[in-house]
Amino acid sequence: MKRILLILAVLAIWQHWDRIEPLLGLKESTQVAGQGDVILYATSWCGYCAKTREFLDERGIAFTEHDIEKSAEARHAYQALGGRGVPVLKVNDTVIHGYNPQGILAAY
Secondary structure, eight states: OOOHHHHHHHHHHHTTTTHHHHHHHHSSOOOTTTOOOOOEEEOOOOHHHHHHHHHHHHTTOOOOOEETOOOHHHHHHHHHOOOOSSSSETTTTEEEEEHHHHHHHHOO
């Protein structure tokens, strides 16, 4: 019985490590602006784009945003990433389609 509880505790810690790590001071939660590790392709009217911006801001993750309706260059980059809706994020070398907080944290 103790072994099962220990395994469950380890799994719970592993599953929520992204929340525990900054609390323990093992990972810096801020990033220098302009490093270009996170690129957000979005529109001004998209609700999920707004939620993504808010999520990134709350965690202190610096990002570069490109409005795909205002910039032809941004639209081409968005399409090259397989854009089929907004938001689309490029986090390091990972492409994330839609609002996906866990995916963002995992790729970051």
